[in-house]
Amino acid sequence: MRSEQTKGQLDLLLLAELAHGRAHGYALIEALRERSGGAFDLAEGTVYPALHRLEQAGAVASEWREVAGRRRRVYRLTRRGRRALEAEQRRWRDFARAVDVVAGVAR
Amino acid sequence: MRSEQTKGQLDLLLLAELAHGRAHGYALIEALRERSGGAFDLAEGTVYPALHRLEQAGAVASEWREVAGRRRRVYRLTRRGRRALEAEQRRWRDFARAVDVVAGVAR
DNA sequence: TACGCATACCTAGTCATTCTAGGTATTGAG
DNA sequence: CTCAATACCTAGAATGACTAGGTATGCGTA
Numbered sequence: 001m002r003s004e005q006t007k008g009q010l011d012l013l014l015l016a017e018l019a020h021g022r023a024h025g026y027a028l029i030e031a032l033r034e035r036s037g038g039a040f041d042l043a044e045g046t047v048y049p050a051l052h053r054l055e056q057a058g059a060v061a062s063e064w065r066e067v068a069g070r071r072r073r074v075y076r077l078t079r080r081g082r083r084a085l086e087a088e089q090r091r092w093r094d095f096a097r098a099v100d101v102v103a104g105v106a107r
Numbered sequence: 108m109r110s111e112q113t114k115g116q117l118d119l120l121l122l123a124e125l126a127h128g129r130a131h132g133y134a135l136i137e138a139l140r141e142r143s144g145g146a147f148d149l150a151e152g153t154v155y156p157a158l159h160r161l162e163q164a165g166a167v168a169s170e171w172r173e174v175a176g177r178r179r180r181v182y183r184l185t186r187r188g189r190r191a192l193e194a195e196q197r198r199w200r201d202f203a204r205a206v207d208v209v210a211g212v213a214r
Numbered sequence: 215t216a217c218g219c220a221t222a223c224c225t226a227g228t229c230a231t232t233c234t235a236g237g238t239a240t241t242g243a244g
Numbered sequence: 245c246t247c248a249a250t251a252c253c254t255a256g257a258a259t260g261a262c263t264a265g266g267t268a269t270g271c272g273t274a
Binding site: 004005007008009012013016017019032035036037039040088089092093094095096098099100101102103104105 | 111112114115116119120123124126139142143144146147195196199200201202203205206207208209210211212
Binding site for chain 3: 052
């Protein structure tokens with residue numbers, strides 16, 4: 001059972017996680033689960049297509065690595081990805097503030 | 108051009124707005140636009156079906172009013188709707204906190 | 215050695231939500 | 245008389261993220 005949905009913030013979460021350093025898809029899922037205290041427990045079918053989309057958009061770049069007999073696709077933020085992350089952070093901040101105000105939630 | 112999407116928070120926004128008092132759909136759209144400082148400028152095609160869905164779910168109830176020759180469907184929160192609002196507020200708080208942490212956005 | 219579990223990737227198709235794009239009807243201003 | 249604003253509605257499209265399946269390797273254990 002997945003804990004929480006990403007509700008339109010998936011790219012922000014992935015880009016922010018990659019800002020901590022390069023990582024492969026499976027590791028990103030675990031990192032997101034841990035950093036969020038279990039709130040985000042994303043399905044692979046959610047993350048892999050999203051990474052492919054971000055690569056198409058030029059926000060991330062990937063290369064194959066062989067680690068202990070397992071192939072990994074390791075992703076890193078591009079310069080464009082860093083700009084995209086900053087834009088996503090601003091967008092999230094504005095959005096969350098607006099919801100807080102309307103919803104009567106002080107944080 | 109619509110300003111911002113509701114990204115899965117539409118029910119929360121509508122229920123929270125109705126917690127200020129009963130209102131009809133068109134007025135809810137204006138109230139949301141104003142209270143959010145223009146951030147939420149929802150299309151009628153977004154709001155009316157959502158209100159119907161909330162009524163189906165028993166969270167709101169409606170009655171027709173005739174005001175200055177115009178028919179209005181005036182909605183109010185039910186008791187169930189109040190509980191739903193509280194649940195949505197908790198859900199939003201948890202979600203927003205988790206995104207803040209992962210996204211590296213301090214607010 | 216066979217099994218299951220964790221790791222690691224992938225995609226097709228589905229589903230829910232929300233938007234676009236149309237429609238109807240009334241009132242009031244110009 | 246026309247246009248803008250008010251006020252409602254829905255069918256269908258688009259979007260985003262999910263379910264549910266698949267492949268394959270390595271490692272521990274029964």
